[in-house]
Amino acid sequence: MELIYRTVFTKRKTLGITVERDCSVVVHAPEGTDPELIRRTIEAKKQWLYAKTRHPQKDREPPHPPGKELVSGESILYLGRHYLIEIVDREGFAIEFRNRFIIPRARAESRGEVFREWLKARARERILPRVRTQAQTLGVTYEEAKITDGHCRWGSCTPDGNLNFNWRLIKAPLFAIDYVIAHELAHLIEPNHSPRFWNIVRTAVAQMDKAKEWLKENGQLLEQDL
Ligand SMILES: [Zn+2]
Structure with missing residues (x-):
């Protein structure tokens, strides 16, 4: 199973690995670091990274909003x-x-x-058909697409071709939903966030930058149920 990560070259002297809020893994490396060394470092930290990206750590969880009161006018x-x-x-x-x-x-x-149940049902109803359509457009096949209840990411894909989408994604505008779908489907073609990967996503979703921006600004919605 391959772990997907992004490398950012910096002026720092040592390698550092961080897990971003959206659970993506970023390696900060000194300029000119041998990619093989980065790969081996990731390999060595694999268990820790899997644990971290699958189960949101206590210290990364936001203070839980005191059970939002839903009343008329909200x-x-x-x-x-x-x-x-x-x-x-x-x-x-x-x-x-x-x-x-x-x-x-x-x-x-x-x-x-x-x-929650209503939103989950809408997520299944609206997101899954869009996955099918986009997969056809991109010419990729997948095993199964599911709506899940993770707190970590909007969407994820497994190496055996299964796609998972967080039901809370239904709170996002359609252009952002389409971006997340395209992102996961594109990983079936290109596992890393390479320029080729972003080209595939951009071809599928013209509003890619706007979508990334929206998700960045509204990422905390993932941690709230409503
Ligand atoms: Zn990705």
Whole structure:
């Protein structure tokens, strides 16, 4: 199993490996470091890096927001836009989405759970077909695409061709979702973040830079459920 990392050459004297907020691995190396040495260093740290990129470390977790209170007048982020929540006295449904979220008062207690399930269902419904379409466009095949519940990254791919997408990605605008999909699919062609890799992604998603910017600014959404 190959670990994907990015090398940044700096004026520093020693090699340093960091795990970024999005769980990508970055090697800071002195100018002119032999790539073979970098590869061996990564190899030696492999266990530590896997542990770190798979399970968010305690010290990297943000202080948990004190269980966000969902009440009328508050909003939920969906496809890059905030929509207001309205609590109504009608019964017999979980959530209605009509340019705002409508939930029955009876569900108000468990609304956190209700919204999570709703967003997860939308993630499966909207993200997975886009993976199929983009894979066709890029001419790549994959084993299986799934919506997962990781806290670490928006998307990931495994060497045996499985793709995972975090359900919280459904909170992002479609251009950002398309970028994450293209990013993971492009890794099936090119494992490293090489210029060739970025060319493939950019060809698939014209708004790549805008998407990266959005995800960078809104990355903390990954750690929040709603
Ligand atoms: Zn990548």
